Amino acid sequence: MYESFNPTPRTLMGPGPSNVSPRVLGALARPTVGHLDPQFIGLMDEIKQLLQYAFCTKNEFTIALSAPGSAGMEACIVNLIEPNDKVIVCINGVFGSRLKENVERVGAQPIVVEDKWGDPVSVEKVSDALSAHPDAKALAFVHAETSTGARSDAKSLCQLAQQYDVLTIVDAVTSLGGNELRVDDWGIDAIYSGSQKCLSCVPGISPVSFSDKAVNVLKQRTKKVPSWFLDQSLVMDYWSGEGKRSYHHTAPINSLYALHESLLMLKQEGLEQAWQRHSQLHKSLHKGLTELGIDFLVDENYRLPQLNSVIIPEGVDDTHVRATLLNKYNLEIGAGLGQLAGKTWRIGLMGTTAQAQNIALLLAALEDVLG
Ligand SMILES: Cc1ncc(COP(=O)(O)O)c(C=O)c1O
Numbered sequence: 001m002y003e004s005f006n007p008t009p010r011t012l013m014g015p016g017p018s019n020v021s022p023r024v025l026g027a028l029a030r031p032t033v034g035h036l037d038p039q040f041i042g043l044m045d046e047i048k049q050l051l052q053y054a055f056c057t058k059n060e061f062t063i064a065l066s067a068p069g070s071a072g073m074e075a076c077i078v079n080l081i082e083p084n085d086k087v088i089v090c091i092n093g094v095f096g097s098r099l100k101e102n103v104e105r106v107g108a109q110p111i112v113v114e115d116k117w118g119d120p121v122s123v124e125k126v127s128d129a130l131s132a133h134p135d136a137k138a139l140a141f142v143h144a145e146t147s148t149g150a151r152s153d154a155k156s157l158c159q160l161a162q163q164y165d166v167l168t169i170v171d172a173v174t175s176l177g178g179n180e181l182r183v184d185d186w187g188i189d190a191i192y193s194g195s196q197k198c199l200s201c202v203p204g205i206s207p208v209s210f211s212d213k214a215v216n217v218l219k220q221r222t223k224k225v226p227s228w229f230l231d232q233s234l235v236m237d238y239w240s241g242e243g244k245r246s247y248h249h250t251a252p253i254n255s256l257y258a259l260h261e262s263l264l265m266l267k268q269e270g271l272e273q274a275w276q277r278h279s280q281l282h283k284s285l286h287k288g289l290t291e292l293g294i295d296f297l298v299d300e301n302y303r304l305p306q307l308n309s310v311i312i313p314e315g316v317d318d319t320h321v322r323a324t325l326l327n328k329y330n331l332e333i334g335a336g337l338g339q340l341a342g343k344t345w346r347i348g349l350m351g352t353t354a355q356a357q358n359i360a361l362l363l364a365a366l367e368d369v370l371g
Pocket of ligand 1: 015016068069070071073095142144145146147171173174194204
């Protein structure tokens with residue numbers, strides 16, 4: 001006999017999703033309206049404005065893609081990169097490798113700049129790559145590498161790219177709302193994020209923003225974008241235009257109510273205050289973990305406040321600890337990813353989850369489990 005699904009609530013302190021507040025869940029439960037209903041179009045316009053606020057941009061093309069962060073990544077590549085283009089791709093963790101995979105799949109040539117997992121993208125190496133490949137079309141990198149917890153210097157990387165007149169494609173899935181990110185000031189051309197990390201919305205939506213320069217690159221393509229669904233020139237007509245909007249696909253209406261509410265919460269708190277909150281709570285988590293004898297993977301100068309990669313202490317059973325936290329304390333932390341599997345835990349302090357009471361719970365639970 002089937003029954004309604006009623007999961008046990010968990011404290012989500014992994015790499016995402018983070019906890020979704022009752023306020024956002026309440027928005028999700030409001031009555032569904034049509035995706036071309038004037039009320040809904042008004043909501044879409046507000047989402048665009050709130051996303052511009054969150055990204056610190058005036059970019060007209062700032063929208064919420066109806067799919068997760070991976071689709072945001074793919075949208076940036078398939079719209080802006082064409083076969084045989086050269087793209088400098090920075091790899092310092094799992095998600096940089098995915099950028100490379102996307103570049104290869106459109107038939108472009110990745111020029112890989114590799115850094116150790118846990119290190120930020122080296123500005124020096126990128127500078128060398130740009131001077132060796134001045135014909136590159138774009139520089140693609142991950143601002144906040146969720147697989148390692150390292151923050152790269154997006155501002156300096158974008159400044160460099162501008163000197164060479166190269167487009168910048170930036171992964172901000174984990175950074176948006178959690179640490180400083182300024183699309184216009186830093187000169188980012190194409191950026192994508194995810195709803196489920198520091199925005200603490202339900203998963204499945206990817207905020208995306210293109211500069212006018214990126215929009216022109218898209219408009220000047222000679223061949224169609226190879227993906228119909230991700231072709232942003234078609235999506236633009238659904239997200240903009242006075243009075244008339246043309247149908248592209250049926251938007252995830254209720255998820256967009258939820259995104260609007262989570263962006264409103266960010267606006268009400270203040271973007272810089274939210275960055276500050278993540279940073280302060282990270283410091284208190286760091287203090288508590290250090291007292292338990294747990295070390296961090298990333299150098300303190302490049303540590304992300306919202307994603308804390310810590311070294312699993314010698315002799316400790318990774319799976320047992322995570323399972324006990326989940327089963328005894330309803331507390332989720334993340335396993336290490338890729339080459340860090342079994343070596344690190346990833347402790348998220350993202351959005352709504354970034355609260356002092358959650359840090360106290362985690363520290364007490366870890367103390368208990370580690371004996
Ligand atoms: C840095 C980064 N990029 C891309 C993604 C992919 O996002 P999604 O899982 O929403 O498709 C993630 C997800 O964790 C991520 O952390």
